[in-house]
Amino acid sequence: MLSVETGVRPPQRAPDAAFHADLIHRIASNRDEVAFQGLFATFGPRVKAVLMRQGCDPQIAEDIAQEALLAVWRKATLYEAGKGSVATWVFTIARNLRIDRIRRETAFQSLDDDRPEEASDAPLPDEQVSSGQIQARVRGVLAGLPSEQVEVVTLAYIEGLSHSEISEKLGLPMGTVKSRMRLAYQKIRTALEDLQ
Amino acid sequence: MTIAHHPDPASLMSYAAGSLAEPLSAVIASHVEMCAACRKDVRRLEALGAAMLERVEPVAARAPELTGLSQSQPAFASSVRSDGVLPAAIARLVGGGLDKVNWSTVAPGVQGCKLPVSHPGEGLLMLLKIGAGKRIPEHGHGGAELTLVLTGSYSDATGRYERGDVADLDEAIEHQPVVDPDGECICLIASETKAKFKGVLPRLLQPIFGV
Numbered sequence: 001m002l003s004v005e006t007g008v009r010p011p012q013r014a015p016d017a018a019f020h021a022d023l024i025h026r027i028a029s030n031r032d033e034v035a036f037q038g039l040f041a042t043f044g045p046r047v048k049a050v051l052m053r054q055g056c057d058p059q060i061a062e063d064i065a066q067e068a069l070l071a072v073w074r075k076a077t078l079y080e081a082g083k084g085s086v087a088t089w090v091f092t093i094a095r096n097l098r099i100d101r102i103r104r105e106t107a108f109q110s111l112d113d114d115r116p117e118e119a120s121d122a123p124l125p126d127e128q129v130s131s132g133q134i135q136a137r138v139r140g141v142l143a144g145l146p147s148e149q150v151e152v153v154t155l156a157y158i159e160g161l162s163h164s165e166i167s168e169k170l171g172l173p174m175g176t177v178k179s180r181m182r183l184a185y186q187k188i189r190t191a192l193e194d195l196q
Numbered sequence: 197m198t199i200a201h202h203p204d205p206a207s208l209m210s211y212a213a214g215s216l217a218e219p220l221s222a223v224i225a226s227h228v229e230m231c232a233a234c235r236k237d238v239r240r241l242e243a244l245g246a247a248m249l250e251r252v253e254p255v256a257a258r259a260p261e262l263t264g265l266s267q268s269q270p271a272f273a274s275s276v277r278s279d280g281v282l283p284a285a286i287a288r289l290v291g292g293g294l295d296k297v298n299w300s301t302v303a304p305g306v307q308g309c310k311l312p313v314s315h316p317g318e319g320l321l322m323l324l325k326i327g328a329g330k331r332i333p334e335h336g337h338g339g340a341e342l343t344l345v346l347t348g349s350y351s352d353a354t355g356r357y358e359r360g361d362v363a364d365l366d367e368a369i370e371h372q373p374v375v376d377p378d379g380e381c382i383c384l385i386a387s388e389t390k391a392k393f394k395g396v397l398p399r400l401l402q403p404i405f406g407v
Binding site: 044047050053073091095099134135139154156157161162163164178189193 | 204205206208209210213215216218219237239240241242243244245246247248249250251253254255256257258259260262272280314317337340387
């Protein structure tokens with residue numbers, strides 16, 4: 001069964017986007033290993049936990065978590081706050097590595113961090129503040145979502161289930177699953193409207 | 197180019213979560229490449245992924261050794277040249293542009309090219325080239341289905357679809373798309389085998405492609 005109550009909880013301390021960006025900056029400029037340890041301590045155990053929830057063997061989950069954070073270590077100089085928070089960057093890297101293990105191709109999971117962006121995606125002037133604000137607002141929306149919407153979002157993001165798998169698991173029509181996802185996203189879109 | 201038909205936000209959400217079936221992800225990735233609005237949506241949905249990560253109970257994990265590792269510049273994605281018609285993700289699969297596609301006849305006036313996916317039992321990904329005025333053949337088999345127009349246009353009860361437009365229709369909708377009379381239409385089509393039918397072969401294309 002879904003364990004919204006047991007496995008997922010509100011964060012005890014809201015991680016600070018500016019603090020994460022500073023760690024990345026220290027890694028990029030000085031190859032600061034202490035900063036890397038801080039970054040791994042923040043994200044590694046959570047990335048590993050998600051992978052295990054999606055059925056990865058603990059050893060493989062740890063390998064992928066290490067690999068994800070090592071990618072951050074190597075690519076730190078390429079990080080641009082205007083493209084999103086460090087947490088979002090780590091999330092996408094870990095997602096792509098997971099998919100890489102189960103698929104032959106990762107080509108379909110785009111939004112590669114290296115591609116130059118079009119003008120419409122240009123970072124806002126105060127980019128660091130902005131990515132921190134986005135993170136804070138998304139967190140706020142999530143905290144206020146009805147539990148039935150949190151449930152489908154959790155099944156998609158944490159358990160890695162498709163629409164039809166969620167519909168089977170919850171015994172709900174596919175249309176209901178999708179409409180709960182749409183409602184959840186609509187709230188996020190509204191909350192971020194003035195920022196992007 | 198004005199894109200009128202976008203994927204369902206629920207599809208974008210699962211795409212961002214990494215939980216959308218591979219063939220469907222290919223279509224979403226291709227659309228996102230052409231659509232700045234959906235790129236923005238995907239970024240927001242990735243920020244939601246980061247927020248979800250914060251809510252997970254962490255487990256003990258060992259940090260990796262950094263000894264001997266350098267901060268090298270990552271290799272850039274291999275540069276398979278697209279012709280501006282095929283999305284980059286599809287050009288990589290095909291090994292180039294439209295001229296590299298190995299078409300085979302599916303029906304009179306309809307050609308198809310099945311693209312490789314990691315787990316063929318989970319669904320189909322294919323390019324279809326349909327002549328002017330022809331009906332787009334039915335290819336679904338109970339699961340989700342996505343169609344992205346690459347060239348030309350077609351129309352059905354839900355409207356007209358041109359380059360960049362995605363049909364992300366509920367399984368219950370009867371659409372019956374017909375290619376517009378002014379020219380052929382090339383589409384990227386994906387379907388997912390419904391969870392409870394996994395392993396059951398897609399009925400209609402099975403004799404043609406031998407999947």
